[in-house]
Amino acid sequence: MEFTFSDRCKDMRPSAIRELFKVIPAEGAITFSAGNPSPLSFPVEEFAEIAADIFKNEATAALQYSVTEGYPKLIEQIRKRLKERFYVGADYDETIITTGAQQAIELTAKALCNEGDVVICENPSFIGSLNAFRSYNLKLVGVDMEDDGISVEKLEKALKENPNAKIIYLIPTFQNPTGITMPLKKRKAVLELAQKYNVFILEDDPYVELRFTGVPEPEIKSLDTDGHVIYCSSFSKILSPGMRLGYLCAHKEIINKVTVLKQVSDSHTNIFSQMLASRFMERYDLDAHIKKIKDLYRSRCSLMLYCINQCFPDCVKHTIPEGGMFIWATLPEGYDSRIIARKALEHKIAIVSGSTFMADQNQISNAFRMNFSTPSDEDIVEGIKRLGDMLKEELVK
């Protein structure tokens, strides 16, 4: 028979990163292309203890159907941490557990946007979210990044030009892919624009706990006074991504709709994992655990920056992140980083071309993303050296 698909997914491409991800490890390349946390960040022994305890004492609760909103104790723990640590969560807000922040983003789009509506995003931005918006036939309008995040001027221009904009999607802290963090002044300006043009901000904040240097900036959600900001984050970068555990904190009217949509999407998030995370926060020191991850990433990021300074040609610029997992390198104008990424692969180095992250998938980018959370020190030294040699050769040609 002939297969015809819905309009919304006719043109969807598989995420370039995940496709790479399937190929690379088998070839034995040095991988700077992943978006993974370090396996050293997984609290394996603690999880083993908790799992044994759950199966001994609370097996039925961990294996039976549960409520869509999430494990009540975990919701309370998240609510408390968001409030006390980040001043996130007003009286009008509620929190729902999602199957990764990915689901929080997908369901927010489904709840708020009709086909053809506009989502404004940083350009570049996280491809998983961009593809979620694309999967509802939403129009992506990318706004250029400056050294300290999205251009406020160009954002206002985009808002003026797109009266059917529904969401401004932002990763204000240690952005994926650039590693850039938006300063307070800009956060305030962006929120004011959202209020002025009556558009939601979807603040995606998965890296916030991974600040290894510098002073924290307030979450945009903490500045919210009337429900314009929808906030999501996840346990992927501080406990385990394989668990698929994220959450959404937003005005209760939005959470009500998202709850109904989550019900039809997967009924509820894996309950054993929710209990695992909850018990971990109850019985162990999450902050001490996060400190270990930050120490590791600080060291790896420093090493990568040091090697870049030693090995890359001067004409290649790069960001200096204060946290998160990524460094963004920019070649001189006119270069196509897809060609550079392919070339790198010939030298058995995997990086991700900037065009992967563009709102317009056909836009050529002269930048690429490097991840420092997964490669070992040895791989960072060797990989950046090889990449530098290759770049010198390519950029001189």
Add this chain to the structure above:
Amino acid sequence: MEFTFSDRCKDMRPSAIRELFKVIPAEGAITFSAGNPSPLSFPVEEFAEIAADIFKNEATAALQYSVTEGYPKLIEQIRKRLKERFYVGADYDETIITTGAQQAIELTAKALCNEGDVVICENPSFIGSLNAFRSYNLKLVGVDMEDDGISVEKLEKALKENPNAKIIYLIPTFQNPTGITMPLKKRKAVLELAQKYNVFILEDDPYVELRFTGVPEPEIKSLDTDGHVIYCSSFSKILSPGMRLGYLCAHKEIINKVTVLKQVSDSHTNIFSQMLASRFMERYDLDAHIKKIKDLYRSRCSLMLYCINQCFPDCVKHTIPEGGMFIWATLPEGYDSRIIARKALEHKIAIVSGSTFMADQNQISNAFRMNFSTPSDEDIVEGIKRLGDMLKEELVK
């Protein structure tokens, strides 16, 4: 601020069953309203052993990001079981792991249907699926059930009247909510109609392993010759629903699209749970485990049927399921089962009114669903007696 939601979810109501589910247990009522498997069916000790082993020997694989399609070993085990046990899976088919069969159904709708397209379903049918279709603004056309499943004549009428029908959604075996199983002759007729009108059949088969009496009917998918049948099932009723582990077997072109949509929905299904299920099938006897569940449900179903025959007034008809988890009782014409369900609640018995399961949510139904997998023998005896007394009183009035 004022909240405006997408057209598709403006009118969505939370599932009546899950809403009940949140209320009932606190009140100490006897619950025939759940859709849960018995906690006695969870292989707790085996899972505890496997979990300890995974955290000891394969923790990184269980906690890191994984591929969207699912844990390769589990996919292979499912493929093999579907093929050898049910003759399901042709050369052109592939299988993807989903976060419960619920996700398989939601993603199939997203991949195949544009807003306004028609989904034809049994009337009554499973509300979780109906709501998934509603969440994409699809038009539901319910086709009446006969004693042996959907009316073929009325199905053809519905196909003729709805040229934009994309999917016929069916639960042919131990249907939820009726417990009815469609005989082979009808399965063939339905497939012929799907081919004639070029519409997909989405065969939802979560109860197939729970046949406790009678002779199995072939899956519609096993009769498929060209990809018209999309098949989904789950581990919820044979291992654990809290794990959220389902799968979709369909033509590879469909699986390709669904994979892209799953990527933006939740990246992948909880990997620890996938490994848990895979190891269970590898190291333990799944069939012996299922036999224990079937023995339990056979006994509970028999007891419930016995009590119904003893206690219900003769004018109340009911189905006699050969497997699954539900009995469907029908009052004389003109009665509204919502009133009966509310009345039952006053007597501390929870049942689910038939109108909950109707394609048209405003359709009044004179039937209700009773679950026999979760209540204890004592609760079945006491609950059916109380329900019978109440019905005698109500129906005589």
